[in-house]
Amino acid sequence: MSEFTLWDIVYNLLLAARWTVLLSLTAFVLGGLVGLLLLMVRTAGNPWVVRLVRAYVELFQGTPLLMQLFIVFFGLPLIGLDVSPWVAATLGLTLFTSAFLTEIWRGCVESVGKGQWEASASLGMNFTQQMRYIVLPQALRIAIPPTVGFSVQVVKGTAVASIIGFVELTKAGTMITNATYAPFTVYGCVAVMYFLICYPLSLFARHLEGKFRNVAR
Template sequence: MVEFAFSDIVWNLLLALRWTALLSVVAFIGGGAVGLLVLLARLSSRRWLRRLTRGYIEVFQGTPLLMQLFLTFFGLSLVGLDVPAWLAAGLALTLFTSAFLAEIWRGCVEAVPRGQWEASSSLALTYLEQMRWVILPQALRLAVAPTIGFSVQVVKGTAVTSIIGFVELTKAGTMITNATFQPFLVYGLVALFYFLLCFPLSLCAKSLERKFHAAR
């Protein structure tokens, strides 16, 4: 059996931390892009599109992330697609993130006063032009703080991907615990690393909230 020194534990956790960070970034960027499409559909004038996206959002908000992950991982293999754990994890987290971000952003878009829509309509802007030049720039200011706040949830959400065998921080912690029989130390370090990843994001969200609250 290999002896694990404290530095080995930290080093191996740090290696795994990279995957947690990468998965978070992928989920966040992918979820942001998909979320923007969901947002536009959610705000569409076509009723069936609004209903469809509302259903999409309700499903992802109303079921545990773990179930979404299982369904993605096992569901894809059921239809004959044998996907690696990292792909299923990335996909499930992307969909999960997109639903929440779309809903956060919808609130921000709806917080832009109706007069802004009317003024830009009266200037002959089309719906997409209104969105691009008038509504989204204002909604964006409102959205920055809650969006970054939600990214903390995404980072912590990556932990469940350990279940399907993706070796990120939590999975690495489990593996090292099995080898060292020092669960308190190892999981304590795992928690610390999550905190070091999330705390700056929380701080950033708070400071941006203050900044944009004061700005026009």
């Protein structure tokens, strides 16, 4: 059996934390793209599409993230796709993120006054132009603080990916605990590392909120 110093523990956790960051970034970017797509088709206003997107959001907000990952991880092989924990975790977290972001952004788009839509329509703009030049630029300003705030949820969500066997920070913590029998130290270090990733994001979100409130006044 090998001896683990505190530095060995921290060093190995830091190596694993790279995967937490990478998974968070991938899920956040891809989830943002899917969320934007859902927002566009939902705002375009076909009632069936609206209902479908609402059901999608309800499904992902009303079930545990762990179950979503399990279904992706165990479901895709049934239709002949061989998925690694990395692919399953990325796909599951992307869907999860897209559902939450599209719901956050919907509120922001709805807060843009109806007059803006009508004015741009009277200038002969089509839906894409209205979104691109009139509505999204205004909605974006309101959307940034809650979006940054939600990124914290994505980072914390990646911890659940450890359960389907993806080796990120939490999984590495479990593996190192099994080798060192020092759960208090190891999980303490794991918690500190998550905190170091998430707390700056939280502070940034709060800073943006304050900034926006001042602009609005």
